[in-house]
Amino acid sequence: MQAGLESLGIAVPPTYVELAELARARGVAPGKYVDGLGVTRMAVPLVEEDTVTLAARAARMAMEAAGCTAEDVGMLVVGTETAVDHSKPVSSYVQGLLGLSTRCRVFETKHACYGGTAALLLAMDWVRSGSAKGKKALIICSDIARYGVGTPGEPTQGAGAVALLVSDKPKLLAFEAGKTGAYAKDVMDFWRPLYSKDAVVDGHYSVQCYLDALEGAYRAYQEAAEDAGGEGAYSDRFAALVYHVPYGKMSRKAHRHVRTLDGDKEPDASFDRLVGPSLVLPSQVGNIYTGSMYLALASLLSCSREELTGKRVGLFSYGSGSCAEFFSAVVQPEAQARVKALGLENLLEKRRALSIPEYEAIMAAREKLDDKPAEETPGEGFRYQGTRDHKRIYAR
Numbered sequence: 001m002q003a004g005l006e007s008l009g010i011a012v013p014p015t016y017v018e019l020a021e022l023a024r025a026r027g028v029a030p031g032k033y034v035d036g037l038g039v040t041r042m043a044v045p046l047v048e049e050d051t052v053t054l055a056a057r058a059a060r061m062a063m064e065a066a067g068c069t070a071e072d073v074g075m076l077v078v079g080t081e082t083a084v085d086h087s088k089p090v091s092s093y094v095q096g097l098l099g100l101s102t103r104c105r106v107f108e109t110k111h112a113c114y115g116g117t118a119a120l121l122l123a124m125d126w127v128r129s130g131s132a133k134g135k136k137a138l139i140i141c142s143d144i145a146r147y148g149v150g151t152p153g154e155p156t157q158g159a160g161a162v163a164l165l166v167s168d169k170p171k172l173l174a175f176e177a178g179k180t181g182a183y184a185k186d187v188m189d190f191w192r193p194l195y196s197k198d199a200v201v202d203g204h205y206s207v208q209c210y211l212d213a214l215e216g217a218y219r220a221y222q223e224a225a226e227d228a229g230g231e232g233a234y235s236d237r238f239a240a241l242v243y244h245v246p247y248g249k250m251s252r253k254a255h256r257h258v259r260t261l262d263g264d265k266e267p268d269a270s271f272d273r274l275v276g277p278s279l280v281l282p283s284q285v286g287n288i289y290t291g292s293m294y295l296a297l298a299s300l301l302s303c304s305r306e307e308l309t310g311k312r313v314g315l316f317s318y319g320s321g322s323c324a325e326f327f328s329a330v331v332q333p334e335a336q337a338r339v340k341a342l343g344l345e346n347l348l349e350k351r352r353a354l355s356i357p358e359y360e361a362i363m364a365a366r367e368k369l370d371d372k373p374a375e376e377t378p379g380e381g382f383r384y385q386g387t388r389d390h391k392r393i394y395a396r
């Protein structure tokens, strides 16, 4: 049985910071953030937004795009590393906000930025095994990436969610069964202690851990696919490569590494062709942790000028700590038109720029949000309003 993506949905905050402006405020050359890291804008969530509201918004878009009803969903998993509770999963709040059926398996997964991929691969097996019995899985990657004001990681923050509707009717991508290569190693490259809202990161070491994991997963994929050898670079079997993208430059480093492993003497030469279109949207949003590779995938389908139908895409997901996976999928007819119709580029264009003091005020306010007394807030859509009796309250 086939399994893959029937539709997808994206949610990003309505506000962002220009990284050139942030650089000037920090006394750094703007070129370091914009060219050195490859990020132009960084999404900053308003205080009424959290991992739950972003997830619910993205899920609603994915469901509407596929004409999926609440009863159609038999599994709802949220992959996140910025959950809102130590016990109650983000997915339960989302189930409530979306009014999904009680006949649904609902839970949350965590493994840094790999959590959503773990859920996606599990959902794929659920569909292929026949256990889904025609139901769909809603996999949502939702995070607010936060390193803290003034830290080296600050320009690599962001916020957003990507929802993936998985079923036996893949209208966007059909994943290739058995073609996955995993790599895991116990490393301390990035973590967030229970007492902290900000991540702790050994930045340069995390880049090396990512590249080591990429190499391990890429080799494991080749073994699993049993198609090594032959003419030319192995990665030319893919019409596009989508890497986990904490910031754009990381994808460039990843691609250079893959092509070097392939024996390519000019490892950067294929970057624009194979990777470029996947970075258009991420460069406007920044790091969204679990969702970042899937935002890059949406960017590829939305922004590539090449006809990709029937072609293979390679995907690399990395979660610090660490676990990584290289896997592949085939683009389905009209997938690009369907994703273009979501108007994602337009969605990003409509956002409002924050000044640096506005951004810093929001970051400070977020410190106290978890026990802010609930109050009615004006506005539309899913909104976090605060807590009452230790319970988080949401407007829908």
Ligand SMILES: CC(C)(COP(=O)(O)OP(=O)(O)OC[C@H]1O[C@@H](n2cnc3c(N)ncnc32)[C@H](O)[C@@H]1OP(=O)(O)O)[C@@H](O)C(=O)NCCC(=O)NCCS
Pocket (backbone or CB within 6 Å): 029, 030, 031, 032, 033, 035, 036, 037, 152, 153, 154, 155, 156, 201, 202, 203, 204, 206, 207, 210, 246, 247, 249, 250, 320
């Ligand atoms: C990514 C990170 C380690 C960069 O840290 P940093 O020490 O502040 O930045 P660097 O000095 O390494 O500079 C970053 C890049 O900008 C380049 N750069 C510096 N000044 C520049 C300028 N004025 N113009 C253009 N490029 C410039 C550097 O050469 C470097 O490029 P390179 O990586 O190709 O060598 C840091 O942002 C971080 O910790 N991020 C969070 C962790 C993360 O995202 N890890 C990824 C793996 S999961």
